[in-house]
Amino acid sequence: MTNNIYCKAPWVSVSYMPGGKFAPCCQWRGEYFDSQTEMTQVVGDQFLQNQVPTECSACPVNAPGWRNVFDEFETDYKTSAVQFLDFRNNNMCNLKCRSCGPSFSTSWASEADNSIIHLFDRTNIDDIDLTNCKKVYFAGGEPLLNPQHYELLEKLVKQKLDPLLMYSTNMTVTGYKDLSVKDYWPHFKQINIHASIDAVGPATAAVRSGSDWETVEQTMNWIRAFPNTHLKLATVISAVNIWWIDKLFEYFEWINHRDFNPVLADVNGSEGLGLVYGKYRAPLIATLKSSKFSGHPVIVDSIRALEKVDNSADWHKFLASQLVLDSYRNEKWFDLLPNRTQVYNDLIHDGKTQHTE
Numbered sequence: 001m002t003n004n005i006y007c008k009a010p011w012v013s014v015s016y017m018p019g020g021k022f023a024p025c026c027q028w029r030g031e032y033f034d035s036q037t038e039m040t041q042v043v044g045d046q047f048l049q050n051q052v053p054t055e056c057s058a059c060p061v062n063a064p065g066w067r068n069v070f071d072e073f074e075t076d077y078k079t080s081a082v083q084f085l086d087f088r089n090n091n092m093c094n095l096k097c098r099s100c101g102p103s104f105s106t107s108w109a110s111e112a113d114n115s116i117i118h119l120f121d122r123t124n125i126d127d128i129d130l131t132n133c134k135k136v137y138f139a140g141g142e143p144l145l146n147p148q149h150y151e152l153l154e155k156l157v158k159q160k161l162d163p164l165l166m167y168s169t170n171m172t173v174t175g176y177k178d179l180s181v182k183d184y185w186p187h188f189k190q191i192n193i194h195a196s197i198d199a200v201g202p203a204t205a206a207v208r209s210g211s212d213w214e215t216v217e218q219t220m221n222w223i224r225a226f227p228n229t230h231l232k233l234a235t236v237i238s239a240v241n242i243w244w245i246d247k248l249f250e251y252f253e254w255i256n257h258r259d260f261n262p263v264l265a266d267v268n269g270s271e272g273l274g275l276v277y278g279k280y281r282a283p284l285i286a287t288l289k290s291s292k293f294s295g296h297p298v299i300v301d302s303i304r305a306l307e308k309v310d311n312s313a314d315w316h317k318f319l320a321s322q323l324v325l326d327s328y329r330n331e332k333w334f335d336l337l338p339n340r341t342q343v344y345n346d347l348i349h350d351g352k353t354q355h356t357e
């Protein structure tokens with residue numbers, strides 16, 4: 001029976017989430033648990049009964065999903081041991097990316113006066129048994145601003161443990177106060193850096209508010225200089241940044257296919273590609289199809305979304321939200337649009353047409 005278990009995560013993985021809670025992995029789409037034991041019992045028991053929790057909707061049945069990440073780990077499905085540690089126990093972040101929101105950024109939450117700020121959430125590092133840990137994934141928020149990230153590295157170094165380290169980082173910081181990764185990374189054999197870069201050049205500051213391209217590029221080069229780091233590009237493709245995707249492809253011509261790990265924002269969501277006004281899609285599709293990454297599954301899905309998904313009735317609502325952010329933050333997302341004049345003229349035309357009707 002165990003050969004057909006849907007996912008190994010409840011026995012081999014734990015995600016430390018904001019609020020001091022636990023999940024089997026970062027793709028869990030439900031309420032978090034109060035302890036690792038509770039998580040293993042509740043989720044694991046369902047899998048053992050050949051049931052797939054509705055909270056696992058991010059991994060479709062009979063299709064590849066995040067659960068495949070855990071296939072390499074061994075388990076008897078009776079006991080649990082942390083072999084994959086996903087550490088994202090707060091949402092501390094210095095940016096307000098337009099494809100993000102208050103749940104994953106204290107800067108966003110502060111701007112929105114939102115009560116879900118988890119600035120000082122702490123996890124008892126001493127309670128984490130890392131003896132069998134093979135991989136540690138740091139995310140956030142911005143993990144390099146999380147002081148407990150350094151506590152965890154300190155514990156790994158003291159115990160002479162050397163798991164693969166993985167980071168999702170916005171490439172704007174390399175430390176927190178007097179703590180720096182330069183003092184810890186040399187102790188580890190391999191560190192994979194998933195660089196969250198959604199645009200290059202001037203558009204950087206508008207797409208990922210609080211950042212600037214000069215800082216991102218300098219940080220990226222600083223990180224790449226470590227002999228044990230490996231850079232991967234983790235671009236979020238959405239209606240926010242698709243307009244400058246050609247410049248990003250051009251700059252990262254040196255990235256190989258294996259290290260190109262983009263994420264496609266929900267095509268039906270509030271920043272999804274389905275929102276893009278129909279007449280603007282052809283050149284975007286052409287750019288994606290002519291890219292060296294055109295065969296990547298996420299790029300294929302992006303092309304399909306622009307060809308098939310039509311939520312453009314909400315284009316004006318999306319555009320209004322970007323203009324509001326421009327005004328509130330004194331940013332230039334709209335001004336930097338390569339087709340700004342066309343968008344402006346279409347808005348005027350549509351407004352006059354609706355008024356006449």
